[in-house]
Amino acid sequence: MIEARPVRRQARGEKRISEILDAALALFAENGYEATSTNAIAARAGMSPGSLYQFFWNKEAIAEALSTRMIEGLRSAHGSAFDADAVASLPLVELVNRMIDPLVAFNVANPGGKALFGNTDMPARLAEATRPLQDAVIGRVAAVLAVRAPSLPTADRERAALVAVQIVKAMMGPVVAADGAERNALTREMKAAVAGYLARMDEID
Amino acid sequence: MIEARPVRRQARGEKRISEILDAALALFAENGYEATSTNAIAARAGMSPGSLYQFFWNKEAIAEALSTRMIEGLRSAHGSAFDADAVASLPLVELVNRMIDPLVAFNVANPGGKALFGNTDMPARLAEATRPLQDAVIGRVAAVLAVRAPSLPTADRERAALVAVQIVKAMMGPVVAADGAERNALTREMKAAVAGYLARMDEID
Amino acid sequence: MIEARPVRRQARGEKRISEILDAALALFAENGYEATSTNAIAARAGMSPGSLYQFFWNKEAIAEALSTRMIEGLRSAHGSAFDADAVASLPLVELVNRMIDPLVAFNVANPGGKALFGNTDMPARLAEATRPLQDAVIGRVAAVLAVRAPSLPTADRERAALVAVQIVKAMMGPVVAADGAERNALTREMKAAVAGYLARMDEID
Amino acid sequence: MIEARPVRRQARGEKRISEILDAALALFAENGYEATSTNAIAARAGMSPGSLYQFFWNKEAIAEALSTRMIEGLRSAHGSAFDADAVASLPLVELVNRMIDPLVAFNVANPGGKALFGNTDMPARLAEATRPLQDAVIGRVAAVLAVRAPSLPTADRERAALVAVQIVKAMMGPVVAADGAERNALTREMKAAVAGYLARMDEID
DNA sequence: GATGAATGAGGATTCATTCAT
DNA sequence: AATGAATGAATCCTCATTCAT
Structure with a gap:
C-alpha cells in the first residue's frame, strides 16, 4: 500500500x-x-x-524514459555541432549539414522515434512528458539563431526555430523510410529547405 | 448468412x-x-x-471514410486554385497563397485532421487507408510543378512536391494550435518556407 | 472519455x-x-x-448497492416492530422478540450479510459505504431506548444501543451457522443476553 | 528434490x-x-x-502462526486469572474483571487481532486455522462455568461460554477504536453485559 | 432500419511464490 | 542462510462487435 x-x-x-x-x-x-x-x-x-x-511504474513511464533516452542520444549525436565558434563562424550550409547529418544518422539507427513525437494518440500526460525533447531541440536551434541573427526579435527567432525543426521532423519520416540514393536525395532536399528558409533570417551567409 | x-x-x-x-x-x-x-x-x-x-463495417472503416471525405473537402476547398491558367501564370508567391490559404482555413475548421494524418498510432492497415489523401495532395502539387518547371525530371518533381507537402503538414499543427496574430505569423512563415523552397525549382518568379 | x-x-x-x-x-x-x-x-x-x-461502475459499487439493499431489507423485515406504541408499551422481553426474530429470519435468508459488515478487509472507502447500515440499526435501537429510558443521558443511550447491536451482530454468525434446535437455543441465548443487558437501563419491565 | x-x-x-x-x-x-x-x-x-x-510455506501459514502466537499471548496475559481457587471463590463481577481486563489490555497493545478473528475475508482454510484460538478461549470460559454452575448440562455450558466470548469479541473492536473515558465506559458496559448474562447461569453471585 | 443489451477477448497491473546466485 | 530478480497466473475493467427484439 x-x-x-x-x-x-x-x-x-x-x-x-x-x-x-x-x-x-x-x-x-x-x-x-x-x-x-x-x-x-x-x-x-x-x-x-x-x-x-x-x-x-507503468506504460507511460516507459514512454517517458524513452523520450529521455532520446534527448540524451540526440545530444551526444550532435557532439560539438553546436559549439559556440562553429555556430558563429560556419557558412550556413555547412552549419545545417552539421546539424542535420547526425539527426538523420540517429533516426536511421533509431526508427520509432516518430511514434513518440508529434503524435496526438497518447494520454495527455504523456504528450507533455514528450515535450522536453521537442523543446530541447527547438531551444538549441533558437540559440543558434540568437548568434547568427542577433537583431531578430526573440519571438521571431523562436518561431523560425520551430519552423526549421518542423521541416526536419516532417522530412525525417520519408528519409528514414527511403534508402540508398533516394534517401540521400531526400536528405539533400531537407537541407535545402531548411537552409533556404533560414537564409532569410541570417545576416551572413 | x-x-x-x-x-x-x-x-x-x-x-x-x-x-x-x-x-x-x-x-x-x-x-x-x-x-x-x-x-x-x-x-x-x-x-x-x-x-x-x-x-x-468497423472502426477502421470510419477512419477510411473520414479520409475520403477529407480528400473531397480539400478538393472543393481549393476550388479553382489549381486551374491550368492560374497555375501557369501566377507569381509563385500568389500561387502559394492560393494553395495554402484554403488549407489553413480547412484545417482550422476541421481540427480533427491531424489525428488522421501523420499519426503513427493506428493499425498499419489504416495508415495505408489514409495514404490516398496524402498522395492526392502530392499529386496535385507535382502537377503544378510539371507546368512551372517542365524541364525538371519526374523523380525530382515528385520529391519536391513531397517536400512542399511535408512542410505544410508539419506546420499545420502549430498553426491550428495557435490563434490570432501568432497563427497569422506562423502561416506567413509556412508560406515563406514553401515558396522559398519551390523558388529553386521554378524558372519564373 | x-x-x-x-x-x-x-x-x-x-x-x-x-x-x-x-x-x-x-x-x-x-x-x-x-x-x-x-x-x-x-x-x-x-x-x-x-x-x-x-x-x-466497479466492484465497490456492487458492495455499496448490496449494503443499501440490506438496509431496505432490514427495514421492511422489521415492519411495525418499531411502532411508537409497541415500543412504549410492550414488556421488554416481548419487545426484544419483535426486534430480533425478524433479524434472525432475515439473516438466515440472506447469509453473506456478515461479509459486508464489521469486516476490516475491504477498501477504506467501502467500509464507509457500509457504515450507514450499521448506523441505521444503532439509531433505531437508540430511539427505542429514548422512549423506554428517557432519563438516560444521550451518550449512555447511544452506547447502550451499540452494545445491544454488537451482541446481536456477534451472535448472528453462530445462529446462522447452526440449525434446528441449536439455532433456536442460540437465538434464545442471544435474546437473553440482550434483554438482560437492556433491563438495566429500562425503568419498566 | x-x-x-x-x-x-x-x-x-x-x-x-x-x-x-x-x-x-x-x-x-x-x-x-x-x-x-x-x-x-x-x-x-x-x-x-x-x-x-x-x-x-505461504501467506496462510503466517496467519496461522500469528493465531498461534496470539493464543499463547492471551494465555500468558491471563496469568493466574483462571486458577482453580480464583475461579471457584471470586464474586462473579471480580471474576469477570480478571478475565476481561487483561484481554482489553492485550487487544489495545495488539490492535491487529481484529483482522484475524471474526473476519470472513480470508480463505476458508485460514478461517479454520484461526479456529483454535477461538476454541481455546471458549474452552477456558466453559471450564469456569463448569466450576461455577456444575449442574448446567454441558451443551448449555458451552453455549453460554460461546455467548460470553462473542460479546467480548464484539465489543473489543469499539473498545480498541475508542480511547480515554469512552474506552473505559465501553469496557464497563462490556463487563456489565457479560456479567449480567453469566449471572443467570451462576448459582452464586 | 434502429435499438441497446450482451458478449468475451484483451489490456494494464499486482502479487504469491521460486530460484539462481 | 539470504537475497532479490524473475515469473506468470489472476484481477479489474474496457470496448469492438453482434443480435434479439
Missing part, C-alpha cells in the same frame, strides 16, 4: 531497462503507443510482464 | 453517415484514434452502437 | 441488478469481498463480465 | 520469525489479510521476500 519500488537502477538493471526500451521503441514504431501492449513489450524484451514493472 | 450489409448509401443514410463522421472527427481530434471508442462515436452522433455498424 | 453510463435502472435492468447482487452476496459470504472476483460474480449471475459493468 | 524446508526453529530463526509476525500483524491490522502482500510483510520485517519463505 505504501510501496516504495525504487525503480531499479543497478548493475544488471541498466541492461534490462535498455532491453525494455529497445523493445518498446520497436513496437511503438510498428504499432503506435496505444496499440502496443505492455505484455508485448515484455515478451519482445524477453521477460515476463511482471518483470517489466520492476523497472517502470 | 452471406452477410450483405451493402454499406448504406440511400436517402437518409447519407445524413447519418455524415453525423457519424462528424462525431468521429471531433473525437479523434480530442483523444486520438485508439483512445476513441466506437460507442463514444455512436453516442456523440446521437445513435446506438448497433446503428453505427449498419453504416460501417 | 466523458462516459455518462447512467447506471441502468429500467424494466429488465432491475432484475439483472438483483441477480448480480444475489451472486455477489453469495460469493462475498463464501470467500469474502477481496477474494471474490468480478468475473466470478458475473459468471454466477449468468452473464458476461462486460454486462456486469453496465450496471455497476 | 523432496523439498525439505523444515520450518526453521533455531537460534536466530526465532527472532526473524517474530519480526515477520510483527510486521504481518501490523499490516493485517492496517489493510486486512487479503490486501496485505507478502512482499510488503517482508519489506516491513526488513528482509527479502525470499527470506520470508524460508520460515513460512
Whole structure:
C-alpha cells in the first residue's frame, strides 16, 4: 500500500531497462503507443510482464524514459555541432549539414522515434512528458539563431526555430523510410529547405 | 448468412453517415484514434452502437471514410486554385497563397485532421487507408510543378512536391494550435518556407 | 472519455441488478469481498463480465448497492416492530422478540450479510459505504431506548444501543451457522443476553 | 528434490520469525489479510521476500502462526486469572474483571487481532486455522462455568461460554477504536453485559 | 432500419511464490 | 542462510462487435 519500488537502477538493471526500451521503441514504431501492449513489450524484451514493472511504474513511464533516452542520444549525436565558434563562424550550409547529418544518422539507427513525437494518440500526460525533447531541440536551434541573427526579435527567432525543426521532423519520416540514393536525395532536399528558409533570417551567409 | 450489409448509401443514410463522421472527427481530434471508442462515436452522433455498424463495417472503416471525405473537402476547398491558367501564370508567391490559404482555413475548421494524418498510432492497415489523401495532395502539387518547371525530371518533381507537402503538414499543427496574430505569423512563415523552397525549382518568379 | 453510463435502472435492468447482487452476496459470504472476483460474480449471475459493468461502475459499487439493499431489507423485515406504541408499551422481553426474530429470519435468508459488515478487509472507502447500515440499526435501537429510558443521558443511550447491536451482530454468525434446535437455543441465548443487558437501563419491565 | 524446508526453529530463526509476525500483524491490522502482500510483510520485517519463505510455506501459514502466537499471548496475559481457587471463590463481577481486563489490555497493545478473528475475508482454510484460538478461549470460559454452575448440562455450558466470548469479541473492536473515558465506559458496559448474562447461569453471585 | 443489451477477448497491473546466485 | 530478480497466473475493467427484439 505504501510501496516504495525504487525503480531499479543497478548493475544488471541498466541492461534490462535498455532491453525494455529497445523493445518498446520497436513496437511503438510498428504499432503506435496505444496499440502496443505492455505484455508485448515484455515478451519482445524477453521477460515476463511482471518483470517489466520492476523497472517502470507503468506504460507511460516507459514512454517517458524513452523520450529521455532520446534527448540524451540526440545530444551526444550532435557532439560539438553546436559549439559556440562553429555556430558563429560556419557558412550556413555547412552549419545545417552539421546539424542535420547526425539527426538523420540517429533516426536511421533509431526508427520509432516518430511514434513518440508529434503524435496526438497518447494520454495527455504523456504528450507533455514528450515535450522536453521537442523543446530541447527547438531551444538549441533558437540559440543558434540568437548568434547568427542577433537583431531578430526573440519571438521571431523562436518561431523560425520551430519552423526549421518542423521541416526536419516532417522530412525525417520519408528519409528514414527511403534508402540508398533516394534517401540521400531526400536528405539533400531537407537541407535545402531548411537552409533556404533560414537564409532569410541570417545576416551572413 | 452471406452477410450483405451493402454499406448504406440511400436517402437518409447519407445524413447519418455524415453525423457519424462528424462525431468521429471531433473525437479523434480530442483523444486520438485508439483512445476513441466506437460507442463514444455512436453516442456523440446521437445513435446506438448497433446503428453505427449498419453504416460501417468497423472502426477502421470510419477512419477510411473520414479520409475520403477529407480528400473531397480539400478538393472543393481549393476550388479553382489549381486551374491550368492560374497555375501557369501566377507569381509563385500568389500561387502559394492560393494553395495554402484554403488549407489553413480547412484545417482550422476541421481540427480533427491531424489525428488522421501523420499519426503513427493506428493499425498499419489504416495508415495505408489514409495514404490516398496524402498522395492526392502530392499529386496535385507535382502537377503544378510539371507546368512551372517542365524541364525538371519526374523523380525530382515528385520529391519536391513531397517536400512542399511535408512542410505544410508539419506546420499545420502549430498553426491550428495557435490563434490570432501568432497563427497569422506562423502561416506567413509556412508560406515563406514553401515558396522559398519551390523558388529553386521554378524558372519564373 | 466523458462516459455518462447512467447506471441502468429500467424494466429488465432491475432484475439483472438483483441477480448480480444475489451472486455477489453469495460469493462475498463464501470467500469474502477481496477474494471474490468480478468475473466470478458475473459468471454466477449468468452473464458476461462486460454486462456486469453496465450496471455497476466497479466492484465497490456492487458492495455499496448490496449494503443499501440490506438496509431496505432490514427495514421492511422489521415492519411495525418499531411502532411508537409497541415500543412504549410492550414488556421488554416481548419487545426484544419483535426486534430480533425478524433479524434472525432475515439473516438466515440472506447469509453473506456478515461479509459486508464489521469486516476490516475491504477498501477504506467501502467500509464507509457500509457504515450507514450499521448506523441505521444503532439509531433505531437508540430511539427505542429514548422512549423506554428517557432519563438516560444521550451518550449512555447511544452506547447502550451499540452494545445491544454488537451482541446481536456477534451472535448472528453462530445462529446462522447452526440449525434446528441449536439455532433456536442460540437465538434464545442471544435474546437473553440482550434483554438482560437492556433491563438495566429500562425503568419498566 | 523432496523439498525439505523444515520450518526453521533455531537460534536466530526465532527472532526473524517474530519480526515477520510483527510486521504481518501490523499490516493485517492496517489493510486486512487479503490486501496485505507478502512482499510488503517482508519489506516491513526488513528482509527479502525470499527470506520470508524460508520460515513460512505461504501467506496462510503466517496467519496461522500469528493465531498461534496470539493464543499463547492471551494465555500468558491471563496469568493466574483462571486458577482453580480464583475461579471457584471470586464474586462473579471480580471474576469477570480478571478475565476481561487483561484481554482489553492485550487487544489495545495488539490492535491487529481484529483482522484475524471474526473476519470472513480470508480463505476458508485460514478461517479454520484461526479456529483454535477461538476454541481455546471458549474452552477456558466453559471450564469456569463448569466450576461455577456444575449442574448446567454441558451443551448449555458451552453455549453460554460461546455467548460470553462473542460479546467480548464484539465489543473489543469499539473498545480498541475508542480511547480515554469512552474506552473505559465501553469496557464497563462490556463487563456489565457479560456479567449480567453469566449471572443467570451462576448459582452464586 | 434502429435499438441497446450482451458478449468475451484483451489490456494494464499486482502479487504469491521460486530460484539462481 | 539470504537475497532479490524473475515469473506468470489472476484481477479489474474496457470496448469492438453482434443480435434479439
